[in-house]
Amino acid sequence: MxxxxxxxxxxxxxxxxxxxxxxxxxxxxxxxxxxxxxxxxxxxxxxxxxxxxxxxxxxxxxxxxxxxxxxxxxxxxxxxxxxxAIKATKDGEYDDALAKTNDVVKQSNGYSVLVSHGKKLTKTIKDVQDNYEHEIKPIFAAAKQNEDDKQYDQAADQYQKVLDLPYIDGKYYTKYKKQASAGLDKNKQAAKDNKNEAESSSNSSSTSANSNGSDTGNAGKTGEGSMGDHKVHGQTVTNDQIAQLRKRVTKLGYEGMAWSPQDLIDLYRKSGRANPDQITKNDVQSYLKP
CATH class of the missing domain: 1.20.1270 (Substrate Binding Domain Of Dnak; Chain:A; Domain 2)
Incomplete structure (x- = not known):
């Protein structure tokens, strides 16, 4: 080869x-x-x-x-x-969240398990949105109105309603829980400050009145220093009770500081209530009728 x-x-x-x-x-x-x-x-x-x-x-x-x-x-x-989608739901951006889960479900060549998760999350988002629109949002609106009207005790009560909702501890409601907690604390403090201011004003008036030998301030003065009827249930209304009446009237939505001591005593008498804290808004309205 x-x-x-x-x-x-x-x-x-x-x-x-x-x-x-x-x-x-x-x-x-x-x-x-x-x-x-x-x-x-x-x-x-x-x-x-x-x-x-x-x-x-x-x-x-x-x-x-x-x-x-x-x-x-x-x-x-x-x-x-x-x-x-999860982040948008936590932020309260429900339309964006639903758009994202829709993309998950409609994804071409997608993973079937993710499609299933996307459908479940869609239902959850709709439930959260419904709870916000029909429960949480109206309560916050009422609280805001109370704040604008300087009805701080009522505003605090509204925020507490949010914190008492059975689902508020869920992860998609954290934003609203924090908002309600902050609102509750703020309005409790505002109510306390208002009370201290009212008591300070009342104490100042009672100091002046006590120097004249009266335990109900200027209640009943109608000119020339004449006195009105200071008794309810047979007992003379004290300065502490007048302060309590003023606070109650304010809590019911009226400008308590604008009421004279005699008006507060007359309201108390007409209401027939055992103590000032039992007076209702209807009692006030009835008293104010001509």
């Missing part, structure tokens, strides 16, 4: 062997890529199962960096939209 033929055969054999090695190497690399990709996808699915959508997004993003596929891209977008 000629040497040239031998070299030709050897070259063919070498090329064949090289090609086989190259193919085997490429196949091995491809298998490793697929294994890494599948592992990342599986990690993402485990995170979805735990409802940790941020971690799921990172895992799907890793899969996408290993091998760009429609599957990895779709899964990542779904996880991102779930995260965004």
């Amino acid at each position: 000629k040497k040239s033929t031998i070299w030709t055969i050897a070259a063919v054999v070498i090329i064949a062997l090289g090609g086989g090695v190259f193919y085997a190497t490429q196949k091995s690399n491809s298998n490793q890529v697929d294994a890494s990709y599948n592992s990342a996808i599986q990690s993402g699915k485990e995170a979805v199962k735990d409802k940790n959508y941020a971690r799921a997004s990172n895992a799907f993003d890793k899969a996408l960096s290993i091998k760009k596929t429609d599957q990895a891209q779709a899964y990542k977008e779904q996880a991102d939209n779930m995260t965004a």
Whole structure:
């Protein structure tokens, strides 16, 4: 056999062997890529199962960096939209939240479990929105009106209603719980400050009256220093009771500081109540009728 033929055969054999090695190497690399990709996808699915959508997004993003596929891209977008929907719900941005869950459900090539989670979250968002629109929002509006009218005790009561709602400790209501807590504290302090101011004013008046030997201040003065009827249930109304009456009238929505001591005593007498704190708004309205 000629040497040239031998070299030709050897070259063919070498090329064949090289090609086989190259193919085997490429196949091995491809298998490793697929294994890494599948592992990342599986990690993402485990995170979805735990409802940790941020971690799921990172895992799907890793899969996408290993091998760009429609599957990895779709899964990542779904996880991102779930995260965004949850945040929007906590922020009270319900329309945005519902738009995000709709994207999750309608996602092309999406993960079926994420589709299921998206549908459940949609229902939750609608429930939260309904609770806000029909319970929390009206209570806050009433509290704001009370604050504007300087009816701080009533405003505090409204904020307490929010804190007493059975679902207020849920994670989607944290914003409103904080708002109600802050409003409650603010109005309790305002009511306390008002009370101290009223008592200070009352004490100042009683000091002046006591110097004249009267225990009900200027109650009953109608000119020339004449006195009115200071007795209710057979007992003379004290300065402390007048302060209590003034506070009660204020709490019922009237300008207590504008009432004279005699008016407060006459209201107390006409109401027939055992003590000032039992006087009602109807009692006040009846007294004020011509």
